[in-house]
Amino acid sequence: MNYINKHNGTNGANLDYHDGGNWIITISEDNRFRKLTNEEGDIKALDINLMAGMIQVGEKLPGYNREVRAIHEISDCKFMVECFGW
Numbered sequence: 001m002n003y004i005n006k007h008n009g010t011n012g013a014n015l016d017y018h019d020g021g022n023w024i025i026t027i028s029e030d031n032r033f034r035k036l037t038n039e040e041g042d043i044k045a046l047d048i049n050l051m052a053g054m055i056q057v058g059e060k061l062p063g064y065n066r067e068v069r070a071i072h073e074i075s076d077c078k079f080m081v082e083c084f085g086w
Contacts, residue, residue, distance in 0.1 A: 001014070001015045001016075001063055002014055002015075003015060003025075003048065003050045003051070003052055003062070003063075004050065004051045004052075005028075005031055005049050005050065005051075006049055006050060006051045007049060010028070010030075010031075011028055012027070012028055012031045012048055012049060012050050013025050013026060013027045013028060013031065013048055013050065014026045014028075015061075015063070015081075018080065021066070021069075021082060021083045021084070021085070022080055022081070022082055022083070023061065023080070023081040023083065024074070024078065024079070024080055024081075025046070025055070025078070025079045025080075025081055026077060026078050027046075027048055027077040027078070027079075028077075029077060031048060031049060032049055033046060033047060033048040033049065033077075034046075034047045035073070036054075042070075043057075043070075043071040043072070043073065043079070044056065044057050044071075045057065045071075046071060046079060050062070055068060055071065055081060056068060057069065057070060057071060061081060061083055064083070065085075066083035066084060066085045067083060067084045067085065068081055068082070068083055068084075069082040069083055069084050070082045
C-alpha cells in the first residue's frame with residue numbers, strides 16, 4: 001500500500017505486509033520524517049507528512065483496523081511495525 005505525502009501528493013511511504021502481524025514501512029528518500037521516542041529510546045511514533053497521519057504505538061495503523069504494538073528501526077528509512085490482532 002502506498003501512503004501519499006500530504007504536501008505534494010507523491011508517494012511518501014510504502015507499507016508491505018511481512019508476516020505474523022508485522023508490516024514493513026519504507027519511507028521515500030525524498031520525504032521528510034521524524035521519529036518520536038520515549039526516554040528509553042523506544043520509537044513511539046513516526047511523523048511522515050502523510051495524508052493518513054502519524055503512525056503511533058497504541059493507535060490503529062492508518063488504512064488497517066489493527067492496533068500498533070511497537071515500531072522498530074531496520075535502517076535509515078525502513079521500519080518494522082508490529083500490530084495486535086493477528
